[in-house]
Amino acid sequence: MKKISDSTIHRLSKYLHTLETLEKNNIQTISSEKIAKIEQITSANFRKDLSFFGSFGRRGLGYNVSSLKIQIQNILGLNRSWNIALIGIGNLGTALIDYNELKRRDLHVRCIFDKNPQKIGKKIKGLEVLDIKRLPEEIKKQIIQIGIITTPAPAAQHIADMLMDAGIRAILNFAPKTLAAREGAMIRTEDTTTPLQTLTYYLSHTKPATK
Amino acid sequence: MKKISDSTIHRLSKYLHTLETLEKNNIQTISSEKIAKIEQITSANFRKDLSFFGSFGRRGLGYNVSSLKIQIQNILGLNRSWNIALIGIGNLGTALIDYNELKRRDLHVRCIFDKNPQKIGKKIKGLEVLDIKRLPEEIKKQIIQIGIITTPAPAAQHIADMLMDAGIRAILNFAPKTLAAREGAMIRTEDTTTPLQTLTYYLSHTKPATK
DNA sequence: AATTGTGAACCTCTTCACAGCT
DNA sequence: AGCTGTGAAGAGGTTCACAATT
Numbered sequence: 508m509k510k511i512s513d514s515t516i517h518r519l520s521k522y523l524h525t526l527e528t529l530e531k532n533n534i535q536t537i538s539s540e541k542i543a544k545i546e547q548i549t550s551a552n553f554r555k556d557l558s559f560f561g562s563f564g565r566r567g568l569g570y571n572v573s574s575l576k577i578q579i580q581n582i583l584g585l586n587r588s589w590n591i592a593l594i595g596i597g598n599l600g601t602a603l604i605d606y607n608e609l610k611r612r613d614l615h616v617r618c619i620f621d622k623n624p625q626k627i628g629k630k631i632k633g634l635e636v637l638d639i640k641r642l643p644e645e646i647k648k649q650i651i652q653i654g655i656i657t658t659p660a661p662a663a664q665h666i667a668d669m670l671m672d673a674g675i676r677a678i679l680n681f682a683p684k685t686l687a688a689r690e691g692a693m694i695r696t697e698d699t700t701t702p703l704q705t706l707t708y709y710l711s712h713t714k715p716a717t718k
Numbered sequence: 719m720k721k722i723s724d725s726t727i728h729r730l731s732k733y734l735h736t737l738e739t740l741e742k743n744n745i746q747t748i749s750s751e752k753i754a755k756i757e758q759i760t761s762a763n764f765r766k767d768l769s770f771f772g773s774f775g776r777r778g779l780g781y782n783v784s785s786l787k788i789q790i791q792n793i794l795g796l797n798r799s800w801n802i803a804l805i806g807i808g809n810l811g812t813a814l815i816d817y818n819e820l821k822r823r824d825l826h827v828r829c830i831f832d833k834n835p836q837k838i839g840k841k842i843k844g845l846e847v848l849d850i851k852r853l854p855e856e857i858k859k860q861i862i863q864i865g866i867i868t869t870p871a872p873a874a875q876h877i878a879d880m881l882m883d884a885g886i887r888a889i890l891n892f893a894p895k896t897l898a899a900r901e902g903a904m905i906r907t908e909d910t911t912t913p914l915q916t917l918t919y920y921l922s923h924t925k926p927a928t929k
Numbered sequence: 930a931a932t933t934g935t936g937a938a939c940c941t942c943t944t945c946a947c948a949g950c951t
Numbered sequence: 952a953g954c955t956g957t958g959a960a961g962a963g964g965t966t967c968a969c970a971a972t973t
Contacts, residue, residue, distance in 0.1 A: 521909075551966050566971065711795030769957065
């Protein structure tokens with residue numbers, strides 16, 4: 508299959524959310540022009556993104572909101588449920604366990620791990636914190652497909668390796684450190700401080716608008 | 719000033735973290751080749767990123783870790799402290815209040831807001847949850863420069879407008895919805911579910927490596 | 930008349946390759 | 952000899968503009 512750019516996938520995920528909102532507001536049809544305005548992109552960009560996967564609109568009429576929503580769900584692999592293991596039970600990890608936006612998309616945190624003996628055995632939001640040593644067996648037992656790393660940076664690569672050893676091919680890493688992925692595996696690093704730094708950069712290099 | 723791409727700023731933020739780690743390990747000098755390997759990019763990409771801001775290395779020798787670190791901090795506007803207001807006290811908001819990576823960079827959450835009367839007046843991690851109505855006055859009183867939105871999506875644009883009315887020019891939005899920014903203001907939207915959807919896309923469109 | 934789907938043009942970012950400095 | 956800094960080439964992503972369709 509042709510390689511699709513990361514930006515396209517990123518935007519598809521946004522379109523999906525917008526379509527869900529439109530559907531909730533009982534809007535049945537939408538043109539590329541209108542959705543582009545909401546997304547703050549050009550309509551050609553929207554149409555081109557979709558064109559990589561097929562043609563989903565009707566010329567002269569636009570797109571059917573509900574059916575396009577389902578099509579994008581299918582493209583993104585959201586037409587099924589996914590099981591997640593989360594490693595590192597700090598503030599962020601705890602927040603993610605029952606994050607509603609995940610559940611809504613049928614993305615479920617099934618097991619949680621930490622290496623701190625003080626935390627192991629405790630129940631958090633209905634899940635028992637397991638010893639990190641039990642990761643390989645639990646990944647298999649619970650049929651986990653995705654790992655989320657919310658440990659401090661120094662531990663992150665080791666955890667990623669454990670996950671990949673256990674057959675995990677998709678990892679979301681919140682530790683602020685680029686991790687090495689094996690052949691056939693994908694690791695996405697999302698550092699919360701990075702977007703803030705683009706903001707401090709912006710503030711430092713621009714002046715307030717004068718009106 | 720010449721427009722610098724988002725990707726460059728994004729990478730600078732990563733370089734900074736890597737340099738901090740190198741410094742901690744008492745490494746004094748590094749070549750673009752070595753740092754590129756850590757970042758999983760090409761060395762030309764690293765050098766070009768820096769070249770937009772000046773020349774920081776020494777031909778034949780490489781870069782001094784400590785001084786490059788400071789230079790990048792300066793570029794990113796991290797040579798000073800910044801005050802943050804956080805709106806929406808859910809799981810994610812609570813997690814961010816005392817996130818160590820922020821404090822380490824001198825980014826401080828100074829005041830927190832919610833509209834839920836059940837939450838207003840409660841103390842969370844040493845900060846009192848304030849009524850959202852008090853936002854304008856507190857922004858001024860506490861000299862806030864950055865807003866972080868962790869409310870549900872439907873409230874997000876209204877909060878962003880309140881922030882911009884109060885003179886805030888930089889907003890980090892965790893609500894899964896593209897927000898409209900005014901002239902002279904920047905809003906970055908970081909949806910936690912989006913990177914997960916790039917992973918489900920990846921899993922759905924690739925096969926495990928066979929060895 | 931309205932709006933999609935898409936080749937071609939355009940623009941932006943990345944990589945190459947090498948002159949220039951240490 | 953080793954490594955940076957950068958103009959030029961190359962790759963990739965976005966927008967234009969219009970034929971095709973309802």
